[in-house]
Amino acid sequence: MSTVDGPSERIEFLQGTLEVLILRSLQAGPNHAYGIGQFLEQQSGNEFVVDNGSLYPALQRLLQRKWVVAQWKMSPNARRARYYRLTPLGRDQLVEEQSKWRRFVEAMSRVLTPEG
Amino acid sequence: MRRWWSKMRPWMTGRATIDNDLAEEVRSHVEMETDAFMERGMTPEAARAAAGRHFGNATAVTEHAHEAWTFGAFESLIKDIRYGFRAMRRSPAFSLVVILTFALGVGVNTAIFSVVNAVLIKPLPYPDSERLVLLREANAKSDFSVTWGNFNYWRDGNRSFEEMAAFQGFGGTLTGRGDAVTTFGLTVTAPYYTLYGMHPLLGRLLGPQDDLPGAPALIVLSHKFWQSQFGGDPKIVGATLTIDGKPYQVAGVAAPLWTLGRTDYYLSLGKIMGKPTSRGQHRSIGGIGRLKPGVTLAAARTDLDAIMRHLAEIDPGPEGDHHSHAEFLTEVMVGDVRGTLLVLMGAAALILLIACANVTSLLVARSSARTAELALRKAIGAGQFRLVRQLLTENVTIALAGGAAGVLFAFCGLKILAGMAPRSIPRLAETHIDPAVLLFACAITLSAGLLAGLAPVLAVRRIDLSVALKESARVAGVGKGRQSLRSMLVVAEVAITLVLAFGSGLLLRSLAAAQHTDPGFDTARLLSFTLDLPKQSYGSREAIRQFYGRLTDDLRRAPGVADVGAAHCPPPMGDCGDWFYSVPERPNPPRDQVPISLFNMADPGYFRMMRIPMRQGREFSDTDRAGGSKLVVINETVARKWWPNEPAVGHQIKSGGPYQEGDLLEIVGVAGDVRQYGRDAESEPEIYQPSAQNVDSSATILVRATGDPSKLMPAIRARVAALDRNLPLRRFDTMESALGAGLARRRFSTLLLTLFAGLAMLLAAVGVYGLLNYWVTSREPEIAVRLALGASPARILRWTSFHALRLTIVGVAIGAVGGWFAARLLSDMVFGIPAHSPATMAMAAVAVVTLAFVSAALPSWRAARVDAAHRLHQG
Numbered sequence: 001m002s003t004v005d006g007p008s009e010r011i012e013f014l015q016g017t018l019e020v021l022i023l024r025s026l027q028a029g030p031n032h033a034y035g036i037g038q039f040l041e042q043q044s045g046n047e048f049v050v051d052n053g054s055l056y057p058a059l060q061r062l063l064q065r066k067w068v069v070a071q072w073k074m075s076p077n078a079r080r081a082r083y084y085r086l087t088p089l090g091r092d093q094l095v096e097e098q099s100k101w102r103r104f105v106e107a108m109s110r111v112l113t114p115e116g
Numbered sequence: 117m118r119r120w121w122s123k124m125r126p127w128m129t130g131r132a133t134i135d136n137d138l139a140e141e142v143r144s145h146v147e148m149e150t151d152a153f154m155e156r157g158m159t160p161e162a163a164r165a166a167a168g169r170h171f172g173n174a175t176a177v178t179e180h181a182h183e184a185w186t187f188g189a190f191e192s193l194i195k196d197i198r199y200g201f202r203a204m205r206r207s208p209a210f211s212l213v214v215i216l217t218f219a220l221g222v223g224v225n226t227a228i229f230s231v232v233n234a235v236l237i238k239p240l241p242y243p244d245s246e247r248l249v250l251l252r253e254a255n256a257k258s259d260f261s262v263t264w265g266n267f268n269y270w271r272d273g274n275r276s277f278e279e280m281a282a283f284q285g286f287g288g289t290l291t292g293r294g295d296a297v298t299t300f301g302l303t304v305t306a307p308y309y310t311l312y313g314m315h316p317l318l319g320r321l322l323g324p325q326d327d328l329p330g331a332p333a334l335i336v337l338s339h340k341f342w343q344s345q346f347g348g349d350p351k352i353v354g355a356t357l358t359i360d361g362k363p364y365q366v367a368g369v370a371a372p373l374w375t376l377g378r379t380d381y382y383l384s385l386g387k388i389m390g391k392p393t394s395r396g397q398h399r400s401i402g403g404i405g406r407l408k409p410g411v412t413l414a415a416a417r418t419d420l421d422a423i424m425r426h427l428a429e430i431d432p433g434p435e436g437d438h439h440s441h442a443e444f445l446t447e448v449m450v451g452d453v454r455g456t457l458l459v460l461m462g463a464a465a466l467i468l469l470i471a472c473a474n475v476t477s478l479l480v481a482r483s484s485a486r487t488a489e490l491a492l493r494k495a496i497g498a499g500q501f502r503l504v505r506q507l508l509t510e511n512v513t514i515a516l517a518g519g520a521a522g523v524l525f526a527f528c529g530l531k532i533l534a535g536m537a538p539r540s541i542p543r544l545a546e547t548h549i550d551p552a553v554l555l556f557a558c559a560i561t562l563s564a565g566l567l568a569g570l571a572p573v574l575a576v577r578r579i580d581l582s583v584a585l586k587e588s589a590r591v592a593g594v595g596k597g598r599q600s601l602r603s604m605l606v607v608a609e610v611a612i613t614l615v616l617a618f619g620s621g622l623l624l625r626s627l628a629a630a631q632h633t634d635p636g637f638d639t640a641r642l643l644s645f646t647l648d649l650p651k652q653s654y655g656s657r658e659a660i661r662q663f664y665g666r667l668t669d670d671l672r673r674a675p676g677v678a679d680v681g682a683a684h685c686p687p688p689m690g691d692c693g694d695w696f697y698s699v700p701e702r703p704n705p706p707r708d709q710v711p712i713s714l715f716n717m718a719d720p721g722y723f724r725m726m727r728i729p730m731r732q733g734r735e736f737s738d739t740d741r742a743g744g745s746k747l748v749v750i751n752e753t754v755a756r757k758w759w760p761n762e763p764a765v766g767h768q769i770k771s772g773g774p775y776q777e778g779d780l781l782e783i784v785g786v787a788g789d790v791r792q793y794g795r796d797a798e799s800e801p802e803i804y805q806p807s808a809q810n811v812d813s814s815a816t817i818l819v820r821a822t823g824d825p826s827k828l829m830p831a832i833r834a835r836v837a838a839l840d841r842n843l844p845l846r847r848f849d850t851m852e853s854a855l856g857a858g859l860a861r862r863r864f865s866t867l868l869l870t871l872f873a874g875l876a877m878l879l880a881a882v883g884v885y886g887l888l889n890y891w892v893t894s895r896e897p898e899i900a901v902r903l904a905l906g907a908s909p910a911r912i913l914r915w916t917s918f919h920a921l922r923l924t925i926v927g928v929a930i931g932a933v934g935g936w937f938a939a940r941l942l943s944d945m946v947f948g949i950p951a952h953s954p955a956t957m958a959m960a961a962v963a964v965v966t967l968a969f970v971s972a973a974l975p976s977w978r979a980a981r982v983d984a985a986h987r988l989h990q991g
Contacts, residue, residue: 032141032144032145032148033141033145034144034145034148034149035148051172052145052171052172052177053172053173053176053177053180056138056141056142056177056178056180056181057180057181057183059181060181060182070137075148077148077151079144079147079148079151080140080144081141081144081145081148082137082140082141082144
């Protein structure tokens, strides 16, 4: 049930990565689900597929863990939208996850890059 | 805790808030996306459509998002179950049939399983009962009692047993406390009490010090005997009881203990036997031991056999070729009912299979009718997995309702079962529904529900939306695949039903054969009772002989008595003692191949009175006296073995065989075979000695009446009492009823298997009816066209009947093959006919085909009466 009929070579999300990416996208400021999706697709150079079937449950899980809070606000083009904002708890979590991901990426590239 | 609460909260505060938020959020998301598309120059309509497409399945998205907040799986399970109940209520007739079918299958299995559980599975109520082993001696041909000498060597020399005890039956007449009573006790060595986990209720049990020769004569009463004989007298300990004229002081009363046979009290065996002397004296002693943990039965046998081999070297003799014989106590107690119960369990399982087939068939038919509904739900966003799960839950829910009803059935069925069950099946009376049985019922219900529910669910996955949504429900359901699945189910039902019908046919014919066998004597108007003369009043052979002579004379003169005879062990009492024998004129058999025969005693009138024909020679007469030469009458089986082509009369046999002491006995007659063990048993070798030459204090008197034998009973009691007021009459019964009791277990298993076959037939009939009914319904348009084109209703009738017949024939063919194999399992229970009986198979097949025809009749008739004009207008 993919939302995008786009090229199939685009990257699927790894398990659990979407939640970090959402937290990262909210670092720039509160945003709504549509905006988060747009942000992630653009920032990844259209490499990521943001499936609403994954995005919405992930947002609900973040709400549950109190890493984000949601609030109904008016958008710049005068639409009522539900804005998600990072909580202090979510900010801590993001820092932690970022360092974890950096270590992971470094380790991966060390393994994958053939030694000179 | 917080996480848990955050999941619980929506349940408390209502999920409405979350759902509303989600729905609105999705709406605003799509609107924003629409704006974005319009900015790129699309028309509002195109933009809205593109945004909707791009967003994906909104229902699925909100559903998934919502699940993050709930015990997703759990909540939708509740929803599915609720939906299942709603579906049940919507079609109550359908649900009732399904529930009843499940209830029947589960009920039958639960009832039989609870019997299997009580009789075969549950350990015996003794400590570590799975390690209790019965010990005997054996040679190459058979097993027999262990001698006191050997037992003591085993007990002292073995390395395999924690404890070992010896026991011996003891019968005696209790006097001095009201009427004389025949009692049955056991003489045991002290470890017997610990092996059976016995505790004293009053006083004490006997210990090793009581097993020494010269110890005071003590007695331990069983709880039951203490209750029935002494009214639970709390001051019984210390009292003196007289048994066979000897005084015993009551040491204690044992707490209630479950035993297979009747045990009134326990005496000390060690005190009676004294120091072991000869290894060769067999006194009907048995051994019982508890294996050390981790020691196998085979290892224990090897251990004891090594002792026996060592003994054979240092103390050679008649025991030289004997080895040990060890069997688990459980096996000895229930070994012979295991076969019967497993056959019944298997039959019950077949019924469950038929029930499942029926329910599957019904569910497939219904899910065909529901294709449109399911297709619609799929179209509006229900995931494949969700639909499958929902259908499965529905099916399992209805199965559980059926299972609950089934347990109720089983509960009622068990009451009836326990009432009619023969007492020879140990522990059957203790059968009840316990947690293990409930667990079993749950397990089979769930598996049956899943099994029956799976096929229709798999069909859902193949629903083609574009086709299903366009066509009407009925047409959508008539897939070729489904029809053939249901046809296969009917074939399977017919096949299984034939197997059960064949099995029950075999047992019914065996029962009939057993009831009509010639027992070898005339059972008409015959009564029998057993007397045991106490030693203190009848000390000498002469006294015993005089008493029985007077009694038979008295009875013979009584009004209503045609004839009287006496024997030690008339049929159907079975084995009251067998012994080695040999034929001196033939070469001696090797030690381990000495023939064995039942030894019986008959008085001069016995064969005439029983109307057992004399094949050769004569029967005993009053002139065969104690001092004269020793005589025997042998039965035909013995005569045929040794003298098949010449008269046996005049030849000699030796009692005890070549290696044991015994008299030379001259054959004076050959009597016809009798079925010593009952109507459904074969004849065994049997040797009769005249009562005058082989006096026994115990004898069974047989009385043939001129009229109704039971009316003679009071007069007989009075005559015995007139001779000796202190003599209890045992086994006082008519011969017909004694022989009938011997068939109780056969009757029980036959009744149950026949009942099962009946249930199978009922279910198969419903199955055939259901299938054909549906087949006719789905072919109504075709039938209408055929009728309109000039086919006669008779022809339509033939056409539909042929369809049913074809399936039945295939089922019968498969069932016949299955039945042929199943007959092997039944061969132990079949009597008087071959287990592979083509006649029985033919009868069963005719019954099943007739049944299928009858159940097909109504739908076929309906097919022939289709209103062609009406149907064609409609279609």
